[in-house]
Amino acid sequence: MVNALTVRDLTVTRGGVAVLSGLSFCVAAGQALVLRGPNGVGKTTVLRTIAGLQLPATGQVICPVDRAYAAHADGLKPALTVWENLMFWARLHGDMPVEPALMRMDLRGLADRPAANLSAGQKRRLGLARLLVTGAALWVMDEPTVSLDAAGVALFGQVLAEHLGAGGAALIATHVDLGVAVAELDLTAYKAPQIDDFDMAFG
């Protein structure tokens, strides 16, 4: 089976400084990989590199399938309604239907409400509904459960399980338990050597 994502010997930099190096992993279709590690270890940087927003300093990212990226910010326009926000992303990515995604993320009743009037959790659910309308096989997600309540996290877990069951794949940076069987990778082990001390660099 072809892997949805293969990462080989990746080094990522943030602000010109290497944060992680020697990172290699792969995610097969139907699998989810969760990236763990303390704040600031470089999870977001890895995800941005895999999403294609940043270039790897060394190494390769091979992703033969469509990928969709979900960042900390949901990219919602407060002046547009829930339905209009979702419709925009659906059209941009092809022509996936919006209704099922709204139903799935429990947003049907809010469809005509401006995104400005949503609660933080509802906004996040709308941001996750965007992934459903992209039709992408690989979901690259940065802290998808932030501001979701327990029911929201459970709902997201179900949606993720369905996505994996349908042959999709996911790469997720999160600190919580999603209630889905996932592989885990702790990024702490790949920390790039830091030159903290000027003398040490020459010592």
Next chain:
Amino acid sequence: MRALLLRDLRLAVRGGGGFGLGLVFFLIVVTLVPFGVGPESGVLARIAPGILWLGALLACLLSLDRIFALDHEDGTLDLLATAPIPMEAVVAVKALAHWITTGAPLVVVAPVLALLLHLPSEGYPWLVLSLALGTPALSVLGTFGAALTVGLRRGGLLLSLLVLPLYIPTLIFGAELMRRGMAGMAVQVPLLMLAGITTACIAVMPFASAAVIRMNLRQS
């Protein structure tokens, strides 16, 4: 692509400020000038081309920082960059949306405001023609400036300083085309120069803007 254009237009109309901001500014400039320079119709008619062009240019400048700043703040730009459409298309559509919400309305209201400046009747066709030809260049160049300053805090000031020199050729040939047309002189040179500047900007600038956006997203 059409979805992006429609969304930008809808946001400009609904978001308040984006649409109409340039128009109101243009209106203010043109109405205040007669109070400043006095009501003599000879003087006003003579400086009308310059004033109208300057007003339109500054009105365009005013709304530039909205092109990418809002999309960058709420994360839309990251998501657009990872969507399956080329960044070049995104910036071209954004420039088009800016022109439709700013440049095109200026072209439409300019003849009405020209009345306030006692513009001679033979000047009207040239006013509309020169603005219609020149304002697309202003939008495309402005989009490039907005792309350069995306992600910078208070980038608006830097944006104006970067874009103003780029606007000078358009201003020179736009106002010159109008002046010559009004005076019944040969208009071929400014007309071709203005059309050339606009087409060259439309052809080249989306690639430059897209490259700059990609670089700016990498930094953050």
